[in-house]
Amino acid sequence: MTTVVTYGGTFDLFHIGHVRLLKRLRGLGDRLVVGLSSDEFNSVKNKNAIIPYEDRRENASIFAMGADWIGKFDDLQDVVRVVSLSRTQDVxxxxxxxxxxxxxxxxxxxxxxxxxxxxxxxxxx
The missing domain is CATH 1.20.5 (Single alpha-helices involved in coiled-coils or other helix-helix interfaces)
Structure with missing residues (x-):
């Protein structure tokens, strides 16, 4: 079973670009897990994980994001495949x-x- 994890973003204005991105991400594996930014995270851009790294890493085979995040998660490549997908044009x-x-x-x-x-x-x- 391949689990795809994406840190989806704020989604405060959920639009067709988000829908299309999530559908494409889902197509990469058997299961898609989507993270959602809290207001607190958005304001400080700093996150401390509560779940230990070892527990989180066994759950995902692919970590996928929109192309605007290219290079931001390259440090994860030693434990998970990092995939960036292009944005929906004009959205x-x-x-x-x-x-x-x-x-x-x-x-x-x-x-x-x-x-x-x-x-x-x-x-x-």
Whole structure:
């Protein structure tokens, strides 16, 4: 039995790129185990394992990540096969967040402009 382990990431905006990556990762073995970043981990980028190394290493044959993590886990190659898969083209959580932020900012500008216009109208009355 081949177990594939991936440290999947935050998944705060779960999108088709994530779905496709997980399907491809699952295709590498018999079982896929996906890790999820906690808020605390994301904020400090430092993790202390609770499960001893020897207990964890026997559970995985492949450690797989998205290509944006290439080189970050090379030190695991002596005990597990490290695989990096390319991202889904034209799909990015960062881009989704940026677009969402731009839309929100534009709506705020429109509201401020409208409020300013209404204040001028009220002053004329």
């Amino acid at each position: 990015s959580t960062t881009e989704l967040k940026t677009a969402s932020s731009e839309i929100r900012n534009e709506k705020n500008r429109q509201i401020q402009s409208l409020a300013s216009h209404l204040r001028r109208l009220i002053e004329k009355l």
